[in-house]
Amino acid sequence: MNDSIAKTIGVAFAVCLVCSLIVSTSAVSLRDLQKENKLNDKRIKILQVADIYNPDESISEQFKKLDSKFIDFNLGIIVDEYNNQNIDEYDQILVTRDPTQSSEVPASEDIAIIKNRENVGKIYILRDELGSIQKLILPIRGYGLWGTLYGYISIEDDFNTVSGIEFYEHKETPGLGAEVDNPKWKTSWKGKKIYKDNQVALSVIKGKVEQSDMQAQYKIDGLSGATITGRGVTNMVAYWFGDSGYASLLRELDYES
Ligand SMILES: Cc1cc2nc3c(=O)[nH]c(=O)nc-3n(C[C@H](O)[C@H](O)[C@H](O)COP(=O)(O)O)c2cc1C
Numbered sequence: 001m002n003d004s005i006a007k008t009i010g011v012a013f014a015v016c017l018v019c020s021l022i023v024s025t026s027a028v029s030l031r032d033l034q035k036e037n038k039l040n041d042k043r044i045k046i047l048q049v050a051d052i053y054n055p056d057e058s059i060s061e062q063f064k065k066l067d068s069k070f071i072d073f074n075l076g077i078i079v080d081e082y083n084n085q086n087i088d089e090y091d092q093i094l095v096t097r098d099p100t101q102s103s104e105v106p107a108s109e110d111i112a113i114i115k116n117r118e119n120v121g122k123i124y125i126l127r128d129e130l131g132s133i134q135k136l137i138l139p140i141r142g143y144g145l146w147g148t149l150y151g152y153i154s155i156e157d158d159f160n161t162v163s164g165i166e167f168y169e170h171k172e173t174p175g176l177g178a179e180v181d182n183p184k185w186k187t188s189w190k191g192k193k194i195y196k197d198n199q200v201a202l203s204v205i206k207g208k209v210e211q212s213d214m215q216a217q218y219k220i221d222g223l224s225g226a227t228i229t230g231r232g233v234t235n236m237v238a239y240w241f242g243d244s245g246y247a248s249l250l251r252e253l254d255y256e257s
Contacts (some may be wrong), residue, residue, distance in 0.1 A: 002182040011068075012142030022151075022161035031220060032174070040059050041168060042168050043059050043060075043063050045151070045152060045166040045167075045168040046060060046066065046124055046130075046137055046152055046166075047059070047062050047063065047066075048064070048164070048166050049151075049152045049153070049154045049163075049164040049166040050066065050124070050126050050135055050137050050144045050154050050163075050164070051154070051163065051164060052065060052126065052146070053177040060100065060247055061244055065074065065126065066124040066125065066126055066137070067124065067125040067126075067127060068087045068122060068123075069087070069122070069123050069124075070082045070085075070086065070087060070120050070121070070122060071120065071121045071122070071123050071246070071249060072088070072118065072119065072120050073118070073119060073121060073244065073245065074119055075116060075160035076248025076249050076252065077149045077248075077249060077252065078249065079120070082120045083120075084102075087122065088121055090120075090169075092118045092120070092121045092122050092139065093118075093141075093150070095118045095119075095120075096114075096115075096116040096117065096118050097116070101118060101119055101120070102116045102117060102118045102119055103116065103117060103119065104116055105117050109239075109240075109244060111142075111235045111238055111239050112141070112143065112144060112232075112236040112238070112240070113118075113148075113233045114141060114142060114143075114148070114239070117244060118178070121139060122139065123136060123137065123138050123139070123246075124136070124137035125137075126154075132157070132257075133157050133253065133257075134156075134157055135155065135156060135157065136152050136154065136155050136159070136250075136253075137152050137153075137154045138152060138153050138154070138155065138240065138246055139152055140153055140236050140237065140240045141150065141236060141240075142232050142233070142235050142236025142239060142240075143232050143235075144170060144171070144172050144177050144180075144229040144232035144233070145172060145173075145177055145226070145228040145229055145232070146170075146171040146172055146173070146177070146230065147170065147171035147172075148169075148170070148171075149169070149170035149172065149180065149229075149232060149233070149236070150165050150167065150168055150169040151165060151167035151168060151169075151170075151180075152165070152166050152168075153165050153189075153237070153240075155194070155250075157257065158254070159253050159257075160193050160194050160195050160196060160249075160250075160254075161192070161193055161194075162190060162191065162192045162193070162202070163190060164186065164190060165186055165189045165190065166186065167180050167181060172224070172226070172229050175225075176223070176225045176226040176229070177223065177229030179223045179224075179226060179227070180223065180229060180233065185220075185221065187221065188221055189218070189220060190222060192217055192218065192219075192220060193217045193218055194237065194241050195241070196218055198251075200237060200238045200241045200242055200247075201218040202217075202218050202219075202220070202234075202237055202241075203218065203219065203220070203237070203238075204219075204220045204221075204222055204223070204230035204231070204233050204234045205219050205220065205221070205222050205230075205232040206222045206227055206230070207221070207222050208221050208222075208229075209221055209223055209252050220233075227241060
């Protein structure tokens with residue numbers, strides 16, 4: 001009998017088996033592609049923050065214009081080698097789970113709520129024709145309202161003026177905290193100064209920056225209805241441009257230039 005219970009169950013089982021095979025095969029075969037797309041998304045953000053992105057050109061070709069370097073955060077210097085790691089494959093976020101490659105940030109210093117900071121990070125350098133540093137692209141991250149925001153800040157060759165900001169991953173609310181991706185807001189960072197008298201001064205304020213404000217160059221407009229995200233961005237700038245982040249490297253580069 002074609003409509004016996006055993007046959008119905010058998011057909012259902014066979015359909016399930018075929019479907020699960022299709023799903024798992026596509027999941028496995030698409031994994032590499034997904035990984036590559038994620039890497040490319042990140043690379044596009046890096047190229048955008050460096051202001052050299054051209055959507056009509058290959059991403060890997062454009063990426064060759066940037067010089068990737070390791071930074072030893074404990075020593076505050078650029079290092080050419082780290083653990084025999086291939087710099088293109090080195091994932092500074094992944095290593096924060098490895099206690100031999102990262103250190104716990106003491107609660108009193110953890111203003112960006114990152115919990116663990118990698119011992120060695122990765123920065124990108126855009127050079128001019130003579131090989132001098134034109135821009136530095138520096139990874140930043142910190143907690144907003146719903147989770148950690150991951151992004152990059154680029155700075156000019158005075159090692160103080162912001163050239164751009166981009167986030168490649170966050171969990172903030174569309175229309176509120178996710179306005180960190182608003183092109184107008186991102187553009188407003190251009191030309192702002194990070195340090196004043198050797199201290200990080202740049203912050204996202206609540207409300208709008210007054211043109212007449214003598215301190216306007218250290219202030220970014222708040223995101224309306226998203227004060228907490230704004231505070232998170234302020235805190236991540238303070239952390240990453242402070243002594244545990246890029247401060248000593250930037251001081252050294254400024255001294256050399
Ligand atoms: C569903 C929901 C989503 C929210 N998302 C955000 C957010 O992404 N970022 C943020 O700072 N505030 C968000 N808020 C608002 C915060 O709870 C808080 O009220 C706000 O940050 C205060 O900012 P304001 O003083 O500018 O209004 C959200 C609120 C609700 C109800």
